[in-house]
Amino acid sequence: MSQKHMHPGVFDLKSQLDTGKISRREFIRYAALLGVSVTAASQMAGLTWPGRAFAGSVKRGGSVKVSAPIERVTHPSQISWIAPSNQIRQVAEYLTYTDADNVTHPYLLKNWEASDDLLTWTLNLRQGVLFNNGDEFTSDDVVFTMNQWLDKDVGSSMLGLMKSYLDPTDIEKVGKYQVKLHLKRAEIAIPEHLFHYPALVMNSRTFEGDFIKQPHGTGPFTVEMFREGERCVLKARKDYWKKGVDGKSLPYLDSVQFINLGTELAPQIAALQSGDVDSMDMSDLPGPQAFKALKDNPEVKVMGIPTNSARVLRMRVDVKPWDDNRVRQAIKLCQHREKILGLAYYGEGLIGQDVHVSPMHPEYCEIDTPKYDPERARQLLKEAGYPDGLEVDLNVGSGWNEIVRYAEILKEDAKPAGLTVNIKTMPNSQYWEKWTEVGLGVTVWAHRPLGTMVLNLAYIADDEGKPVPWNETNWSDKEFGELLEQANGTLDIEKRRQIFCKLEKIQQDRGSIGIPFWINQWMICRKRVENLNAHPTMYMYFDDVWLKS
């Protein structure tokens, strides 16, 4: 992007950087969001962006085997969890890429520009990119894919993310390589939304509803074999648009094989230790157990990374007794956070403060951590009309071990407050069937790079006052909604953080959730695998992975 087209917000950011109001990392993250290339932003911040490898160090050829659940994928936009996307992502790609430091880069986009009011976003496409069937990647594919996301019949989670600011009619094809989005409200997180796991770009000419039948993407690999529940074999293509450090087309590997070894951790660890597989898809596996089991193994690399993913104690505010904020506060006060993090997740994470904004989110405003206080909880229950205590059912998926442990600790620590917690266990799949319906439950929330993303997904009502689809607690607050909308369109980081201070205070004081901790995640592979890096989203990328000789 040339200097004359630079968003005015970038200059404000630079001045905030110069006066020490924001860190270099925050400057790069926000400048990148406004369309400045990371290299340019790094230079403006006085940093040089490190290269990832030297030509002499990489080696071409070889195959990597990964243990992973092989689930049937038909429509990429319908992917509802990370594991299937880890296979399809090697074949189809996103428009953007958010790195492990939460900095978003252009990917299939060459760059983007946002209008001063953040209402118009111009997406400039990378030229010369080919789908693996030879078709050229153009704006038709972007418009087609976005229409799939916004089609109610497709049922993509992208719809929940985008529908508050984007309708199909708001997408304008300007030219062969340019698309404009005319938003209904200001939104700064567009580039990050384009990196959501179902946001894979499809070929508008060939896609007919089943990606495995027409596996035409722009990614570095093609589908050689896909057998549900068994194996997915991907072969390298020769004309991929990204170049390696040796100047030739990526990928370095000849093939990647995903092998279904079931859902149990033990056989997958045994397979990794024996070298039968080189890595494991960790998105469905209990990370801390794998970390503990493999951290001292000299043949294995265990790379940890803090995330914005949490196990959320959520209360339906339209269901008794959770309609009374005093009861909600009471159960939150029964969380002994250090103990919960220590025992439920072996201390591998950060303490939470009952607000769905993590200390890793750029907008995070420091807020006090509530102390474990059963006496105060008992008092609150008394005030709420439960002088003799209260008995409640806590619904949890029995497959999430850390959640069951969290529930058991909460049950024990809530006893002194007069709160009897009956743990109702069920298979995870059954929990997902009623995750928005249960009165009290613990839900897994995945990593999202910006605080606004998750707050917009789960804690607001739509224009008609109805909770948005993923608002599992049916909680909405007029002041909270207005402040969040303000935050969505506020670029100045200090001002944004000030708004978040208020948002966090509201959610902590009268919100519908408890978050005792934020989890770490891990990427685990054998030492011969190079450049397979941990990412807080648990996304796996094999385009620039190589094998040590």
Next chain:
Amino acid sequence: MTEQQTAEEMRPETIPDQGEGSVLESQKGFWRKIKSAVQIILTSKTATVGFLLVFFWVGVAVLAPALTPYTPTEQDWMHPNEGPSAKHILGTDELGRDLWTRIIYGARVVLVYLPVSEHVTIPGGTAIWSVFVALVVGSILGLISGYIGGWPDEIIMRLLDAMISIPVLLLYLLIVAALGASAVNVVIALAIMGIPGIARLVRSLTLDIRTRDYIKAAETRGESKLHIMFVEIMPNAKGPVIIDAMLRVGYAIFAMGTLGFLGMGIPPPSPDWGSMVAKGREFILQGHPWASLWPALAIATLVVGLNLMADGLREEMTRYQ
């Protein structure tokens, strides 16, 4: 022994008109029966080994509160996943709970009481209740089927055949998934699955017994069908049924363990052996096998004990017959 027992049974009651004496006499009768049952067990080595194993578990289950200073849910969060020590003789689990305490309280849930809700329990362990319910329902169906015959027999047996044709584990999971995980629902699931086997056994015994002379005599006397089924046939079928029930308690404990292992058993933090194995298994790879090992051993020893006892008893009773 049989002669002595018969003589004692035939002895007229000494003071039939005094209530206190009658109670004393019936107590004496009860202890005599226990004594003779123990004597039968002790004559078989197999049954003796089984009896000792079962007696150990029943003993620790009944005396559990006196055998440990901890409660089964008490968490010592600074000492999770520790091996055996003087403070915790079998070590601690992932939440710092004493494993010995959880094992013996787990035995209580299996053998001594049924937790109906958080605050209500009834005597008789979960496994015992599941077999008892299956025994009552299965026996009634078997008696009706075997004695009355005809279309009731056809309907009952075909329905039970249909139930048997479905894989047991699948049906357990279906029932518990539909009803929700709780001790009472585990009892219901195990009882439903126990009914067909017991009904078929009682039916086959009934088909045999109904041909005996004393049944013909009762029919000639004009006794009602209910009387014949429950007063004439059932008491004479009790031997094999009791042996079968004993084996079924073992199966029920095993099934409870399986359901617990699959996360469909008695919900946490109840010290359910199956779920203890499942949770503890995570830590084997980290060098802490204890949380998984002890409950697995507990299930194994109790089930083996019940099987040995039933086998030994069967041998002895067959010998007497």
